[in-house]
Amino acid sequence: MRALLLRDLRLAVRAGGGFGLGLAFFLIVVVLVPFGLGPDRALLSSIAPGMLWVAALLAALLTLDRLFALDHEDGALPLLATAPLPLEGLVAAKAAAHWLTTGLPLTLAAPLLGPLLALPPGAWPWLLASLAIGTPALSLIGTFGAALTIGIRRGGLLLSLIVLPLYVPTLIFGAEMARRGAAGLPIGAALPMLAALTLGCLALLPFAAAAALRVNLR
Amino acid sequence: MSLWEYANPKKFTETVTPLIPWVLGLAAICLVASLIWGVFFTPEDYRQGATVKIIYLHVPSALMAINAWFMMLVASLIWLVRRHHVSALAAKAAAPVGMVMVLIAIATGAIWGKPMWGTYWAWDPRLTSFLILFLFYLGYMALWAAVDDADTAADLTSVLCIVGSVFAVLSRYAVLFWNQGLHQGASLSLDAEEHVADVFYYPLLVSIAGFVLLFLGLVLLRTRSEIALRRAAALDRRAEARAAATTGEPA
Numbered sequence: 001m002r003a004l005l006l007r008d009l010r011l012a013v014r015a016g017g018g019f020g021l022g023l024a025f026f027l028i029v030v031v032l033v034p035f036g037l038g039p040d041r042a043l044l045s046s047i048a049p050g051m052l053w054v055a056a057l058l059a060a061l062l063t064l065d066r067l068f069a070l071d072h073e074d075g076a077l078p079l080l081a082t083a084p085l086p087l088e089g090l091v092a093a094k095a096a097a098h099w100l101t102t103g104l105p106l107t108l109a110a111p112l113l114g115p116l117l118a119l120p121p122g123a124w125p126w127l128l129a130s131l132a133i134g135t136p137a138l139s140l141i142g143t144f145g146a147a148l149t150i151g152i153r154r155g156g157l158l159l160s161l162i163v164l165p166l167y168v169p170t171l172i173f174g175a176e177m178a179r180r181g182a183a184g185l186p187i188g189a190a191l192p193m194l195a196a197l198t199l200g201c202l203a204l205l206p207f208a209a210a211a212a213l214r215v216n217l218r
Numbered sequence: 219m220s221l222w223e224y225a226n227p228k229k230f231t232e233t234v235t236p237l238i239p240w241v242l243g244l245a246a247i248c249l250v251a252s253l254i255w256g257v258f259f260t261p262e263d264y265r266q267g268a269t270v271k272i273i274y275l276h277v278p279s280a281l282m283a284i285n286a287w288f289m290m291l292v293a294s295l296i297w298l299v300r301r302h303h304v305s306a307l308a309a310k311a312a313a314p315v316g317m318v319m320v321l322i323a324i325a326t327g328a329i330w331g332k333p334m335w336g337t338y339w340a341w342d343p344r345l346t347s348f349l350i351l352f353l354f355y356l357g358y359m360a361l362w363a364a365v366d367d368a369d370t371a372a373d374l375t376s377v378l379c380i381v382g383s384v385f386a387v388l389s390r391y392a393v394l395f396w397n398q399g400l401h402q403g404a405s406l407s408l409d410a411e412e413h414v415a416d417v418f419y420y421p422l423l424v425s426i427a428g429f430v431l432l433f434l435g436l437v438l439l440r441t442r443s444e445i446a447l448r449r450a451a452a453l454d455r456r457a458e459a460r461a462a463a464t465t466g467e468p469a
Binding site for chain 1: 357374377378384385388
């Protein structure tokens with residue numbers, strides 16, 4: 001499992017792996033928002049936590065279709081499936097690699113982009129925490145979606161149609177936590193709910209994704 | 219004699235074909251009766267005026283929109299456990315019907331909302347949940363359409379339906395947490411605390427019966443045509459294989 005994780009990380013970081021792509025996309029979305037809404041600082045600062053969350057979500061979505069597709073195309077996936085590692089473990093390793101190459105960099109980059117959207121200074125620890133807790137759920141849900149659509153040519157659009165509605169609860173709890181933190185309100189149930197969501201996804205979705213992979217590799 | 223005998227496509231088709239006109243006819247009678255009763259023979263609400271009468275379309279369609287997804291979930295589970303093709307096809311057949319029910323509920327709600335709430339749309343928890351449910355239906359149908367192999371498609375959509383159900387329930391509660399509601403409480407519930415008045419209640423029940431029958435009839439009809447399509451595709455494949463065998467070319 002560790003070997004697989006390291007292999008995926010190495011593939012992602014090297015040329016053509018799309019490691020920087022998600023980050024660059026995140027940056028571009030954040031830059032485009034003020035162009036669309038005008039440079040009013042009060043408006044921007046009130047929407048900053050939510051906008052950063054939506055941008056992170058879209059950036060995570062962007063890199064999903066290459067999660068299994070490259071291995072599927074060059075025939076590595078059936079080999080990986082016959083390895084002694086159970087398919088659930090393979091899925092978990094893939095999701096972990098996806099999180100380490102998109103979720104984690106996005107989380108670390110979000111506070112740096114905060115000033116662009118006039119994020120209040122007290123808000124960035126909450127934003128950082130909510131993204132750190134919430135993005136693993138995004139990677140796991142995305143892995144499930146990618147496993148479902150693996151056999152479909154040009155499945156990227158379908159993938160987003162399937163995955164984005166599944167992202168709704170994560171987005172709500174994550175953005176709510178960041179928003180409340182930014183406004184100095186008590187966090188309330190948002191933090192435990194977000195954590196519960198991530199842990200639940202971690203516990204259950206690898207099985208669903210592995211089931212989908214088994215069907216697709218049959 | 220068990221229920222599972224009807225999982226045989228031939229037996230299913232033979233049983234269902236004479237039933238469909240009756241079910242749809244009964245649905246039409248219920249709907250026409252309840253709408254005439256509801257629209258012309260019930261009083262206007264003291265606050266909502268005549269707009270209250272949209273309840274006879276709005277509540278049953280919303281009810282069926284959720285129950286259709288639930289039926290798809292049950293059918294998907296039956297497919298995954300017992301591998302009955304009719305079950306998978308019934309889930310496939312129910313999805314567009316359920317999606318239209320969502321659309322009817324949202325559209326009637328919007329039409330009612332404009333005079334009553336002053337807006338067609340509000341980001342109210344119930345409204346938002348229905349929009350999300352609509353997206354789930356779209357994703358489910360798109361996945362059916364995208365996968366070529368029928369059994370693979372049935373398996374994948376079943377898995378999606380189960381995971382989607384969990385996330386649909388999660389979204390429902392997440393949305394409640396996210397925004398306060400504008401929508402009134404339940405129109406129908408077993409405890410009589412929250413309840414519409416009896417004058418509206420009885421025609422509403424007839425209308426709900428009509429919608430249930432309509433849903434049932436449409437799903438049976440669509441399942442039957444899916445079975446026929448599947449059989450036609452199998453016959454096509456067989457004919458092609460035979461043609462290839464006689465000409466000596468590999469299929």
